Amino acid sequence: MELRHLRYFIAVAELRSVRAASEQLHVTQPAISRQIQDLEDAIGAALFERTPRGLKLTAAGTAYLDEARDILTRVDAANRLARRIADGVHGQLRIGFVENAAWIGIVSQAFSTFQQTAPDVALELTPMNTPEQFDAIAAGQLDGGFCYRLGTLPQGITGVPVLEQNVVLAVPQGWPLGCKDAVLASELAGKPFIAFPRRIYPAYYDRLLSACAERGLTLDIRQEASTETAILSLVSAGMGAAIVNAANRHRPPARVRFVELRDLSVPLPLEFCFLSAHTNAALNRFIAQLQ
Numbered sequence: 001m002e003l004r005h006l007r008y009f010i011a012v013a014e015l016r017s018v019r020a021a022s023e024q025l026h027v028t029q030p031a032i033s034r035q036i037q038d039l040e041d042a043i044g045a046a047l048f049e050r051t052p053r054g055l056k057l058t059a060a061g062t063a064y065l066d067e068a069r070d071i072l073t074r075v076d077a078a079n080r081l082a083r084r085i086a087d088g089v090h091g092q093l094r095i096g097f098v099e100n101a102a103w104i105g106i107v108s109q110a111f112s113t114f115q116q117t118a119p120d121v122a123l124e125l126t127p128m129n130t131p132e133q134f135d136a137i138a139a140g141q142l143d144g145g146f147c148y149r150l151g152t153l154p155q156g157i158t159g160v161p162v163l164e165q166n167v168v169l170a171v172p173q174g175w176p177l178g179c180k181d182a183v184l185a186s187e188l189a190g191k192p193f194i195a196f197p198r199r200i201y202p203a204y205y206d207r208l209l210s211a212c213a214e215r216g217l218t219l220d221i222r223q224e225a226s227t228e229t230a231i232l233s234l235v236s237a238g239m240g241a242a243i244v245n246a247a248n249r250h251r252p253p254a255r256v257r258f259v260e261l262r263d264l265s266v267p268l269p270l271e272f273c274f275l276s277a278h279t280n281a282a283l284n285r286f287i288a289q290l291q
Contacts, residue, residue, distance in 0.1 A: 003075065005039045006068045008032050009047065013065050016054050084120065091282045094124045096133040096145030100228055101270055103250035106162060107146055110290050117289065121282045129227075131201055137275060143283045144274035148245075150203040159271035160287060167208070167266045168246040169259040170231075172238040178257035185215035185264045192222040192240035194231050204268075208243060211266050219243075232256055 011021035012032065022029045040047050047061035057065065084090035093114075101107050115123060128136065133145035134154050146162065153159055169188070171177045177187065198205040212219055222240050225231045231242045236255045245268060249258055272290055274283060 001039065001042050003072070005035050005042075006072055008035045009039055010065065010068055010072070012036060012048070012055060013057055013061065016056070018055070086281055089118045089282070089285070090120045091280070092122045092124065093280070093282045093286060094126070094141070094143045095286075096126050096128045096136060096142045096147075098130060098133075098146060098148060098270075099127045100245050100247040100251075101146045101148075102127075104163070104165075104247050104270075105250075107270075110286075114286050114289055118282065118285060121285075129200055130204075133273065137273060140275075143278065143280050144272055144286070147271055147273045148201075148204065148268045149271045149273070150201075150207055150268075153273060156276055157273050158276045159273045160291060162270045162272055162290070165268040165270060166246050167243050167261065167264070167268070168249065169241060169261050170235045170244050170248065170256050171241045171259060172235055173255040173257055174238065175241070175257075177241070177259060180259055182260035182262045184262050185212060185217040188217055188219075188241065190220060193219045194223045194225060194234045194240045194242045195219065195221045196226060196228070196231065197224050200226055204266075208266050211264055212243075215264055217264075 008021065008025065008027070011025055012018055015021050015024065018029050018032050018036075021027075022032055025032070036047070043060075043064070045060040046058050047064055048055040049058055081090060095111075097107065111123065111125065114121070126136075126142070128142075128145065130147040130149075133142060133147050134157065136142040137145060137157055138154060147159070148165070149159055169177070169183060177183055177191075195208075196205070209219065223234055225234060228242075228244050228248060231244060232248060232253045234240065235242050236253050238255075243261070243264075243266075246258075252258065272287065274287070
């Protein structure tokens with residue numbers, strides 16, 4: 001049984017005439033009659049009564065007409081859905097992001113614009129640090145993510161550059177350093193610092209400490225916290241200073257002052273990363289919009 005059997009049957013049932021169905025479908029009458037007969041043979045029941053006044057649906061034919069219409073309606077709906085998914089305007093997109101990256105205008109605008117242009121794509125957004133995102137993308141748990149790239153990307157993952165951030169000094173409001181616009185690394189010697197554990201992002205940790213060492217600064221790390229939000233809360237409490245992503249300027253915590261580092265730089269390239277061999281059309285649409 002094929003879909004054309006159902007279409008021919010519905011046309012004949014609604015028009016009550018093989019001739020009229022032939023004219024509507026642009027198919028010869030013998031071909032339609034043969035398909036109807038094949039359908040009845042496959043079902044094992046007569047769908048029409050042949051009367052002097054034309055064709056009349058049997059009780060089985062009446063019941064079958066409702067089901068046949070429903071089948072074609074669902075097939076048409078499935079076809080439309082498949083086309084929308086193939087066009088990237090329907091489906092699901094799971095995206096990770098480093099929390100402070102979402103405070104940058106281009107990232108939040110990317111999410112907002114995509115929701116407006118593809119409202120039937122369900123966006124699932126998950127805050128994760130960069131190494132966690134790489135693992136989740138490789139495992140198929142994320143379709144993509146906004147990551148700070150330091151060094152080469154993991155095998156099989158591609159990145160689209162978004163922007164480049166740098167670091168900034170965060171100090172408690174009451175510190176004298178908070179009154180300055182910029183400081184030298186040498187002015188930070190002996191000050192208590194708060195940092196994240198190396199295991200969180202070894203490449204970034206090593207790059208930061210190496211940049212400090214190049215300026216003759218060894219950070220006196222007194223406290224550790226796993227996120228910059230937690231780090232800044234400790235800075236706000238007066239526990240110490242911290243060198244953090246400059247993106248935090250877009251969401252300054254209370255009792256924290258940001259000060260430029262005059263001679264210390266750790267470039268942080270933000271990229272949107274994803275599997276090179278992905279097959280998600282909605283992801284292609286998101287990437288094209290981002291580019």
